[in-house]
Amino acid sequence: MGTAEVRPIEWTEDLKIGIPIIDADHKVLVSLLNQVFETVGDREEKATLGSVLNSLVDYTEYHFAREERLQEVAGYGGLAGHKALHRDLTAQVVAIRTRFEQDPESVHGEEVLNFLRSWLVDHINGHDMAYRGACVGNEVAIKAATGVAFDHAEGDDYEDDGAPLVDWARVKVLVVEDNRNFQIIIQTILKSLGVRDITMAGNGEEGLAALAAAVPDLVLCDWRMEAMDGIEFVSQARAGGSQAKIIMMSGYSDDDVRDRAVAAGVDDFLEKPITARGFLDAATSALSR
Ligand SMILES: [Fe+2]
Numbered sequence: 001m002g003t004a005e006v007r008p009i010e011w012t013e014d015l016k017i018g019i020p021i022i023d024a025d026h027k028v029l030v031s032l033l034n035q036v037f038e039t040v041g042d043r044e045e046k047a048t049l050g051s052v053l054n055s056l057v058d059y060t061e062y063h064f065a066r067e068e069r070l071q072e073v074a075g076y077g078g079l080a081g082h083k084a085l086h087r088d089l090t091a092q093v094v095a096i097r098t099r100f101e102q103d104p105e106s107v108h109g110e111e112v113l114n115f116l117r118s119w120l121v122d123h124i125n126g127h128d129m130a131y132r133g134a135c136v137g138n139e140v141a142i143k144a145a146t147g148v149a150f151d152h153a154e155g156d157d158y159e160d161d162g163a164p165l166v167d168w169a170r171v172k173v174l175v176v177e178d179n180r181n182f183q184i185i186i187q188t189i190l191k192s193l194g195v196r197d198i199t200m201a202g203n204g205e206e207g208l209a210a211l212a213a214a215v216p217d218l219v220l221c222d223w224r225m226e227a228m229d230g231i232e233f234v235s236q237a238r239a240g241g242s243q244a245k246i247i248m249m250s251g252y253s254d255d256d257v258r259d260r261a262v263a264a265g266v267d268d269f270l271e272k273p274i275t276a277r278g279f280l281d282a283a284t285s286a287l288s289r
Pocket residue numbers: 067082086123127128
């Protein structure tokens with residue numbers, strides 16, 4: 001397999017900026033980075049590692065926008081330089097994703113993995129620490145930065161009163177997925193949104209049992225699973241009266257596959273590798289219908 005020996009990044013107190021929303025973002029980014037190392041060599045690597053890299057790009061873009069808003073409102077003198085660094089870091093992670101899409105083997109190298117390992121951590125330790133003095137405790141700037149949230153882009157997902165369309169803290173989610181790495185990726189995205197109630201089912205049988213035990217608002221389910229596949233799971237869930245919004249994720253994407261999923265009763269369909277942004281859009285629109 002040729003997987004490089006790379007240690008996971010440990011979240012430590014010295015990575016703390018001292019602004020809870022920023023520290024929470026950094027933790028999500030660190031866990032996505034760690035998933036890069038976990039998913040190298042996965043049996044469905046294109047779907048898992050591809051989804052992690054996509055999500056890393058999405059979340060990086062969002063986090064940088066939030067951090068720049070924070071610095072802007074706080075009047076931080078280093079804003080222009082910090083923005084330039086962010087642009088550079090974004091271009092680097094986008095380049096790695098592109099490289100993976102063109103030649104998956106190319107991201108297995110120790111060099112790439114070590115690069116990614118320090119890619120963000122060095123930025124937090126160096127340049128993010130530099131804006132602390134200007135921003136920690138600045139409630140106005142922190143409030144403005146809080147308004148830049150991952151679940152809405154430039155305010156367009158906002159209702160009139162400025163509240164997000166979905167109150168993620170109250171959404172119950174069931175994930176029916178047999179790939180352990182994919183379970184963790186989905187969990188990271190859900191947690192980053194503030195979802196607290198997440199149930200994991202490793203196959204269709206467990207999924208049906210979970211549906212009977214609690215009533216989820218949203219079900220994310222894989223298509224290809226051992227024994228009972230996703231289509232069968234959805235058909236049985238609907239036959240059993242489940243009203244949950246169901247999003248199916250699959251490595252296949254032709255129209256026939258989509259049509260079969262819709263006929264079985266799914267609300268939306270996502271092609272693997274997923275993107276965090278694509279997942280968010282699908283979940284938001286399913287839940288607000
Ligand atoms: Fe930064």
